[in-house]
Amino acid sequence: MSLLVIGSLALDTIETPFGKAEYTLGGSATFISTTASYFLDGVRLVGIVGNDFPEKEIDFLKSKKIDLSGLEISKTKKTFHWHGVYHTDMNQRDSITTELNAFEDFDPVIPESFKDSEFVCLGNVNPEIQKKVILQLNKPKFIMIDTMNFWIEGKLNELRDTMKLVDMMVVNDSEAKMLSGEDNLLKAAKKIFDMGPKMLVIKKGEHGAMLITKDTVFCVPAFPLESVFDPTGAGDTFAGGFMGWLAKTGDLSPANLKVAIVYGSVMASLAVEKFSLDGIRNLSKEKILKRLEDFRNLTNFDFKSL
Amino acid sequence: MSLLVIGSLALDTIETPFGKAEYTLGGSATFISTTASYFLDGVRLVGIVGNDFPEKEIDFLKSKKIDLSGLEISKTKKTFHWHGVYHTDMNQRDSITTELNAFEDFDPVIPESFKDSEFVCLGNVNPEIQKKVILQLNKPKFIMIDTMNFWIEGKLNELRDTMKLVDMMVVNDSEAKMLSGEDNLLKAAKKIFDMGPKMLVIKKGEHGAMLITKDTVFCVPAFPLESVFDPTGAGDTFAGGFMGWLAKTGDLSPANLKVAIVYGSVMASLAVEKFSLDGIRNLSKEKILKRLEDFRNLTNFDFKSL
Numbered sequence: 001m002s003l004l005v006i007g008s009l010a011l012d013t014i015e016t017p018f019g020k021a022e023y024t025l026g027g028s029a030t031f032i033s034t035t036a037s038y039f040l041d042g043v044r045l046v047g048i049v050g051n052d053f054p055e056k057e058i059d060f061l062k063s064k065k066i067d068l069s070g071l072e073i074s075k076t077k078k079t080f081h082w083h084g085v086y087h088t089d090m091n092q093r094d095s096i097t098t099e100l101n102a103f104e105d106f107d108p109v110i111p112e113s114f115k116d117s118e119f120v121c122l123g124n125v126n127p128e129i130q131k132k133v134i135l136q137l138n139k140p141k142f143i144m145i146d147t148m149n150f151w152i153e154g155k156l157n158e159l160r161d162t163m164k165l166v167d168m169m170v171v172n173d174s175e176a177k178m179l180s181g182e183d184n185l186l187k188a189a190k191k192i193f194d195m196g197p198k199m200l201v202i203k204k205g206e207h208g209a210m211l212i213t214k215d216t217v218f219c220v221p222a223f224p225l226e227s228v229f230d231p232t233g234a235g236d237t238f239a240g241g242f243m244g245w246l247a248k249t250g251d252l253s254p255a256n257l258k259v260a261i262v263y264g265s266v267m268a269s270l271a272v273e274k275f276s277l278d279g280i281r282n283l284s285k286e287k288i289l290k291r292l293e294d295f296r297n298l299t300n301f302d303f304k305s306l
Numbered sequence: 307m308s309l310l311v312i313g314s315l316a317l318d319t320i321e322t323p324f325g326k327a328e329y330t331l332g333g334s335a336t337f338i339s340t341t342a343s344y345f346l347d348g349v350r351l352v353g354i355v356g357n358d359f360p361e362k363e364i365d366f367l368k369s370k371k372i373d374l375s376g377l378e379i380s381k382t383k384k385t386f387h388w389h390g391v392y393h394t395d396m397n398q399r400d401s402i403t404t405e406l407n408a409f410e411d412f413d414p415v416i417p418e419s420f421k422d423s424e425f426v427c428l429g430n431v432n433p434e435i436q437k438k439v440i441l442q443l444n445k446p447k448f449i450m451i452d453t454m455n456f457w458i459e460g461k462l463n464e465l466r467d468t469m470k471l472v473d474m475m476v477v478n479d480s481e482a483k484m485l486s487g488e489d490n491l492l493k494a495a496k497k498i499f500d501m502g503p504k505m506l507v508i509k510k511g512e513h514g515a516m517l518i519t520k521d522t523v524f525c526v527p528a529f530p531l532e533s534v535f536d537p538t539g540a541g542d543t544f545a546g547g548f549m550g551w552l553a554k555t556g557d558l559s560p561a562n563l564k565v566a567i568v569y570g571s572v573m574a575s576l577a578v579e580k581f582s583l584d585g586i587r588n589l590s591k592e593k594i595l596k597r598l599e600d601f602r603n604l605t606n607f608d609f610k611s612l
Contacts, residue, residue, distance in 0.1 A: 186532045207513040219527035226492045258607040300606045301564040306591055
């Protein structure tokens with residue numbers, strides 16, 4: 001099936017305790033579409049970059065068979081630039097610079113050839129933009145949005161408007177609590193279901209992720225690694241693996257949603273092992289399946305009766 | 307096989323946001339042995355209570371077919387009493403009172419009939435006492451100790467002496483970090499293996515638990531509950547389920563250790579649903595197996611290739 005991805009493309013400067021990369025390819029749509037490209041060809045990308053966006057990165061995205069018909073290149077502005085510095089424990093980071101540049105004008109027009117997209121992954125952008133995208137589409141089978149505390153605090157009404165139109169939402173645990181006013185995640189999910197989505201993925205960082213639907217709860221741990229090299233993009237990589245698997249299979253059964261969330265975790269665990277996008281630029285099918293197997297050993301057990 | 311349990315028996319006063327219970331049966335050995343009694347008959351208990359210990363609780367332990375040959379009843383002192391108050395979020399608690407009473411004199415003498423115990427579960431007590439117990443035993447097949455920050459800070463040398471004699475250790479994540487000086491749990495485990503144990507269970511509270519051996523890592527989530535009624539004894543219940551299953555099966559293979567850690571989590575999740583020991587006083591086999599099945603649905607997924 002077809003997968004449409006909307007979000008940011010950025011040139012990031014990232015500092016972690018392990019090193020520094022300057023003006024390296026980043027952004028939610030970049031991570032999501034690159035990850036999803038391992039699951040299906042022709043991932044449809046809608047985004048905007050500036051006149052400084054490297055030609056070699058365009059070629060990279062093309063090499064992943066990503067359909068760039070919806071990529072706008074600004075003639076006058078530079079690419080979105082974010083500069084972040086991670087603390088020693090890597091769960092904390094400071095944003096040194098956030099220059100929106102061309103991304104400030106992001107007002108996505110969905111190409112005619114993308115309007116029949118069946119699966120839609122809306123990266124973490126202004127919920128008004130997410131809604132405008134959805135309204136341009138021709139009844140997608142499954143719409144997922146990512147969001148963050150910034151929008152919950154600053155654009156709550158707009159976010160709740162958008163939530164009415166989507167099937168699934170991805171948030172982290174503190175955002176789920178903030179949005180629902182409930183500390184318990186099961187209770188939080190019920191309140192969020194009342195706002196529109198039928199399914200929720202709650203990301204818990206180093207503690208993994210939970211999938212909650214009206215009748216299923218599934219937990220997946222974060223893959224235990226001795227060193228996390230750079231957590232940038234882990235959440236977007238997770239979303240790309242999750243939506244990539246769903247779009248590849250077209251199967252929304254509980255059993256297949258579980259596989260999807262594990263593939264999301266598999267891809268995120270591969271991403272954080274290297275700097276920036278490097279962990280997912282050139283993955284072999286074997287490497288992905290090996291990690292999936294490792295996840296199975298990490299979580300599955302044989303049912304043995306008392 | 308046989309299971310020996312050493313630890314405290316207490317009369318606790320517990321306050322949670324959901325209620326209060328006064329002088330209710332508690333203590334690590336109580337929770338461990340009661341839990342293990344669902345897996346095998348004749349669990350061997352070594353502990354001490356005071357002259358105020360209710361006869362009906364003796365009868366309760368006997369009804370669980372727990373062998374009380376090693377239970378000392380002080381003629382002059384009262385039973386260990388702890389009074390704890392949980393905060394609204396239940397992850398924090400204050401100890402209002404800790405009266406050791408008879409437990410102050412706890413110097414366990416292992417009955418002759420217990421010395422051939424094959425599985426040994428040493429609850430969270432002074433590591434010097436744990437060592438004295440081990441030295442009285444006749445080559446057990448598997449020894450597990452629980453410990454806590456109090457002993458890591460106050461009796462580190464004694465704890466490290468005891469650790470040389472055991473197969474497995476149970477700690478929570480902050481204790482694993484404190485003991486090893488490593489923030490990363492895999493690295494922490496390696497350092498702890500150098501101190502003696504070949505296996506480690508790291509409890510992560512609401513985030514579940516990890517089993518780490520030299521060649522296996524296994525993660526189990528905490529069971530998602532809408533309300534945790536009283537977390538007292540959750541760790542001990544976990545240990546009781548884990549050791550109960552191992553002693554029942556006598557099988558230390560990686561696959562069976564995984565089942566053991568899930569049974570530990572199953573029993574802990576049932577314990578926290580009610581006050582004090584109430585969650586595990588009268589469980590049916592069906593209720594335990596239903597929760598095991600729920601855990602399978604919560605964590606297991608089908609391997610599906612890309």
